[in-house]
Amino acid sequence: MTDNTLILSVIIHLFTAIVLLALWRKTVAQRIISVVGSVVAMVIAIRLFTAVWDNGILTMQAAGWDAPFGITFVADVFSSTMVLLTSFSGIAVSIYSATGVARGRMLYGYFPILHLLLMGLNGAFLTGDIFNLYVWFEVIIIASFVLMTLGGRRAQIEGSVKYMAMNVLASTFFLTGIGILYGITGTLNMADLSLKIAALENRKLVDIVSIFFIVGFGIKSAVFPLYFWLPSSYHTPPSAVAAIFGGLLTKVGIYALFRVFTLIFIPDEFLRTLLVVLAIFTILTGSFGAVIKNNIRRVFSYLIVCHIGFMVGGLGMYSEIAITGALFYLIHDMMVKTNIFLIAGLIRKLRGTMNMDKLGGLYAEYPLLSLVVALVLFSLVGIPPLSGFWPKIYLFEAGFMDAQYPLLVAIIIGSFVTLYVIAKLWAKVFWKNQPTLPAEENYTDEFKPMSAFRKSLLVVPIVFLMAIALYIGLAAENVALVAKHIARDMKDMTPYIEAVLGTNVSP
Amino acid sequence: MKSTILKTASIYLLPILLLFSIFILLRGHYFPGGGFVGGLIAAIAFVLHSFTHGTEATLKLLRIHPSALIPVGLALAAISMFAPMLNGQPVMTGLWFDQPVPVIGLIGSALFFDIGVYVVVIGVVLTILFTIAQYSG
Numbered sequence: 001m002t003d004n005t006l007i008l009s010v011i012i013h014l015f016t017a018i019v020l021l022a023l024w025r026k027t028v029a030q031r032i033i034s035v036v037g038s039v040v041a042m043v044i045a046i047r048l049f050t051a052v053w054d055n056g057i058l059t060m061q062a063a064g065w066d067a068p069f070g071i072t073f074v075a076d077v078f079s080s081t082m083v084l085l086t087s088f089s090g091i092a093v094s095i096y097s098a099t100g101v102a103r104g105r106m107l108y109g110y111f112p113i114l115h116l117l118l119m120g121l122n123g124a125f126l127t128g129d130i131f132n133l134y135v136w137f138e139v140i141i142i143a144s145f146v147l148m149t150l151g152g153r154r155a156q157i158e159g160s161v162k163y164m165a166m167n168v169l170a171s172t173f174f175l176t177g178i179g180i181l182y183g184i185t186g187t188l189n190m191a192d193l194s195l196k197i198a199a200l201e202n203r204k205l206v207d208i209v210s211i212f213f214i215v216g217f218g219i220k221s222a223v224f225p226l227y228f229w230l231p232s233s234y235h236t237p238p239s240a241v242a243a244i245f246g247g248l249l250t251k252v253g254i255y256a257l258f259r260v261f262t263l264i265f266i267p268d269e270f271l272r273t274l275l276v277v278l279a280i281f282t283i284l285t286g287s288f289g290a291v292i293k294n295n296i297r298r299v300f301s302y303l304i305v306c307h308i309g310f311m312v313g314g315l316g317m318y319s320e321i322a323i324t325g326a327l328f329y330l331i332h333d334m335m336v337k338t339n340i341f342l343i344a345g346l347i348r349k350l351r352g353t354m355n356m357d358k359l360g361g362l363y364a365e366y367p368l369l370s371l372v373v374a375l376v377l378f379s380l381v382g383i384p385p386l387s388g389f390w391p392k393i394y395l396f397e398a399g400f401m402d403a404q405y406p407l408l409v410a411i412i413i414g415s416f417v418t419l420y421v422i423a424k425l426w427a428k429v430f431w432k433n434q435p436t437l438p439a440e441e442n443y444t445d446e447f448k449p450m451s452a453f454r455k456s457l458l459v460v461p462i463v464f465l466m467a468i469a470l471y472i473g474l475a476a477e478n479v480a481l482v483a484k485h486i487a488r489d490m491k492d493m494t495p496y497i498e499a500v501l502g503t504n505v506s507p
Numbered sequence: 508m509k510s511t512i513l514k515t516a517s518i519y520l521l522p523i524l525l526l527f528s529i530f531i532l533l534r535g536h537y538f539p540g541g542g543f544v545g546g547l548i549a550a551i552a553f554v555l556h557s558f559t560h561g562t563e564a565t566l567k568l569l570r571i572h573p574s575a576l577i578p579v580g581l582a583l584a585a586i587s588m589f590a591p592m593l594n595g596q597p598v599m600t601g602l603w604f605d606q607p608v609p610v611i612g613l614i615g616s617a618l619f620f621d622i623g624v625y626v627v628v629i630g631v632v633l634t635i636l637f638t639i640a641q642y643s644g
Contacts (some may be wrong), residue, residue, distance in 0.1 A: 004597045011598075014585055021578035063599040 001499070003058040006075045006126065009048060009083050012041045013119035020112040027106040031098040034111045038087070038094040041118070045080075045087035052080040057499035059128070067128070067500050068189035074128035074500055078327075078486045082125040082255055085331060088468055089247045089338040090118045092461035096342050097240040099450070099457045100349070105150050105238065113150070117143035117244065124252055128500055130178055130264075131188045133256065137174065137220070141167045144249060147241045148233070159236035166229035170219035177212030181264075184209070191500035193264045194493060203268070210265040214274070217260070221253025223312055224281035227305045231289060234304070235297035235354075239345020242297060246304055247338030254311050254330060258323075262490035267318055275316030280410040282309030287417035296344045296354040296429070299421055300337075303380070306414050307333055310395060313407050317398050323487040324480070325394025331479060332387040332472050336380045339465040343373050346458055347429065352443030356425060361434035369459065370430050372466055377426060379469045381419045387473035390480065514559045524552035532625050533611060533618075542621035546628025553629075554636055562640045573637065576630030584623025587616045 016037030023029045052058055052075050060073040075083075094114070101110055120139035127133050141164075148160040182188055184205065185196040200206055215226075222230040230250065234242050261267055267275065286306030293299045307329070314326020346369075348354055350362065363370040375386070382388025392415060399408040437443075447455065472479050489496065528548035535541025557565035566572065591600035603615040 004592055004595065007592075007598050011585075011589055014581075018578050018581045018585060021581065022575075024574065024578075060597050062597055063601070064597050 001055055001058055002060065003051065003075075004060050006048060006058050006060050007062075007073055008044050009041060009087075009122045010119055010126065012037060012044055013115045013122065016041075017112045017115040017119065020115060021109070024109070025107055027103055030106060030111045034094045034115065035091070035098065037115060038091040038118075041122075042087040042091050045084045048075055049080045049084045051075075052077055057496060059499050067502070068187050068192035071132050072128035072189060072191070072500050073126045074191075074496065075126055076486075076489060076496055076499075077482065078255075078258070078489065079125045081331065081482060081486065082251075083122050085334045086118065086121050086125070086248055088465065089244065089334060092338060092342065092465050093240050093244050095457055095464075096243070096345070096461040099454045100240045100342075100345050101238050102151070108150055110147070110150060113143050113146045114244070117147065121248055121252060125255060128190050129188050130181065130190050130193065130260075133190075133259075134171070134174055134178060137171060137252070137256075140249065140252060141171065144245065147244075148237045150241075151238070153236075156236045159233035162229045163233040166219055166226065170216045170226075172216075173212050173219070174216030177209055177216060180209050180212065189500065190259070190263055191493075191497040194497055197264055198266070206265060207268070207270060210261070210267075210271060213260050213265070214257075214271075214278075217253045217257045218278065219253075221250045221257065221308055221312075222282075222305050223253075223278050223308060224285050224305075227282065227285065227308075230305060231293075231298055231301040234301040235295060239297070239341050239348065243338045243341035243345070246300065246341045247334050250304055250308060251330060251334050254308065257312070258315060258327075258490070261315060262323075263493050263496065267316075272316050272318050275312055276404060276407050279309045279313030279316050280407055282306070282312060283410040283414040284309075287414045287421075290421045291417060294356050296347060296356060296359075296425065297341065299356075299425065300340050300344060303418060303421065304337060306418065307337075309414065310391070310411060313404075313411065314395055314398070317402050317404055317407070319398050319402060320484075320487050320491050321394055321401070322398030323490055324483045325391045325398060327486050328391035328394060328479060328483040329388075331483065332379070332391060332469065335465055335469045335472065336376060336387065339376050339462060339469065340380060342462050342465070343376060346447070346462065349446045349458065352446070356428040358435060358437055359429045360432040361430075363430040364433075372459075372463055373430070374426070376462070376466050376469060377422045379466075379473060381422050382415060385473055385476070387469045387476070389473070390476040391483075394480075394483075510559075517555050517559045521552050521556050524555070525549055528552065528625075532621060535621055536617060542624030543628055545621075546625040547632065549625070550629050550632035550636075553633055557637070557640065562637050566637065569633075573630045573633035576626050577634070580623045580626030580628075580630060582623070583626060584620050587619035587623060590616055 016033065019033055020030050023033065058075045061067060062071045062073060097110065097114065117140060120136050120143055124133055124136035124140065127136060145160060145164055148163060149156055178188070181193065184200065185193055187193055187196060197206060219226045234245055237245070265271070283306050286302050286309060290299050290302035290306060293302060310329050311326045314322045314329065344354060347359065347362070351359055353359060379386040379388050382392055392411065395411055396408065399411070528545045531540040531548060532542055532545030535545065553565055553569065556568065588599050591602055592598055594602070601615045601617055603613055607613045
């Protein structure tokens with residue numbers, strides 16, 4: 001079904017960014033406009049999701065050029081779910097930034113760039129053209145470079161050099177892959193590619209091209225062995241930025257992996273094994289990295305890597321139930337990962353440090369806040385019935401059905417290490433007494449003297465995302481319905497292809 | 508720069524270069540050219556002026572800071588992109604006036620997009636160069 005308004009999720013952020021640019025250096029107005037823009041974006045995203053859920057796949061042919069010649073924008077359940085989750089994260093970060101980001105950064109265009117980043121994310125989720133996907137990736141990484149270096153502290157520049165080098169490399173791989181793909185099929189439209197690739201007889205060539213995409217998206221989503229840039233750069237920018245990065249940027253890579261490897265390249269035995277092996281190593285390296293780190297944000301960064309492995313593993317098993325589990329995990333992960341970085345930022349406001357050894361006694365001082373944090377951390381670990389628990393059941397079920405025991409062991413190790421790390425973090429940061437620090441490291445609580453309104457700007461986003469995570473956990477049957485729907489779509493892409501190309505392709 | 512020849516020439520070159528940039532902008536729909544190149548040429552006109560007369564004098568000539576041009580250009584380009592949506596057509600569809608305008612020819616929404624790009628490029632290039640000039644000087 002054609003629906004020209006599906007592009008509104010992209011437009012709203014572009015217009016918000018333009019208004020914010022016009023209000024250069026007027027930080028109070030910028031904060032208000034940013035929150036308003038994010039709220040409107042959320043309303044649009046909810047409408048898009050319900051429209052897709054009720055009416056099926058929506059398409060828009062940009063400039064009226066029909067597929068496969070023009071650029072098609074497609075909203076199926078997968079894309080619209082991602083847009084919806086992005087809007088939730090966006091609104092939380094937008095509110096949190098109002099007090100969580102230093103005024104100096106706002107003076108140099110923090111808010112416009114944030115909205116351009118969100119625009120890029122929505123564009124990447126909605127496009128149905130592989131080269132256009134590359135362009136949106138560029139929009140995302142250029143915006144993220146600015147967000148990462150804004151402020152210009154030494155550690156930030158160091159982190160962003162690694163981040164930029166690896167991401168540019170990833171884009172090069174991605175672009176090379178697109179070039180070869182275009183060379184062998186003569187089309188860039190993903191639905192059209194799906195048909196043409198399936199008809200190709202030289203399967204080895206297809207496998208080789210798909211490796212380019214695995215490497216490109218793998219770097220972007222921090223899959224073993226090229227994951228190391230993530231833990232060494234995500235702890236440097238302000239927490240609000242790290243929340244967007246941790247919650248959304250690596251997940252764009254996962255989204256692209258799922259999209260490309262269910263639509264264009266249907267994984268054969270070789271690719272499945274490759275994905276499963278990569279997933280096992282990703283889980284193991286991520287979880288072992290998290291054990292030895294002492295900085296809260298570094299721990300969380302390694303946990304991102306670890307949990308990326310769960311999703312890649314789900315894709316590697318490639319049964320419908322495994323993909324359901326991986327998608328459920330993706331939905332849960334986007335909400336919780338955004339939140340834990342916001343929490344890390346809040347802890348920094350309270351104590352001025354993120355080193356676990358120098359923290360302590362937060363539970364005694366802020367019992368209510370600590371309970372909220374506990375719920376989020378438990379969701380991350382997956383204590384039943386919270387959100388991290390349900391997807392693992394699907395993954396286990398799929399693993400036993402396919403007899404993927406090494407991956408199962410890795411997932412179990414990953415889950416236990418996550419539990420151990422979070423328990424250690426909880427004990428050290430919240431339960432342990434505040435250690436006495438040397439006088440030069442004394443820090444006055446920035447949070448306490450704030451007005452109630454400013455405090456709520458920091459706490460409300462955390463509670464908001466926690467509520468969504470609780471919903472994912474307690475109303476898991478609804479989320480499972482969405483995940484199953486997407487997984488079913490992925491196993492049979494004919495409706496997607498027919499919606500894009502507007503023709504009947506079923507044999 | 509203290510060369511009198513350059514100083515005198517730059518005053519005459521400024522309007523000529525601006526006119527040339529507009530010519531390149533309008534030419535761009537069917538031939539090489541367009542908003543990006545046109546914007547660069549227009550920016551060069553102002554950069555040349557700032558070489559000879561100093562950045563302050565050029566900023567005075569511009570009246571507004573070039574960074575203010577960025578949102579204006581972006582808004583123009585964005586609106587011309589999304590105007591077809593009000594018509595029920597997909598974004599970026601070309602809308603055309605019925606009657607050709609003398610000298611220029613048929614005008615469509617693509618021209619407004621190009622003008623937006625032109626303004627953004629002038630704003631970005633001048634903001635970058637003037638910031639560096641004021642920082643180092």
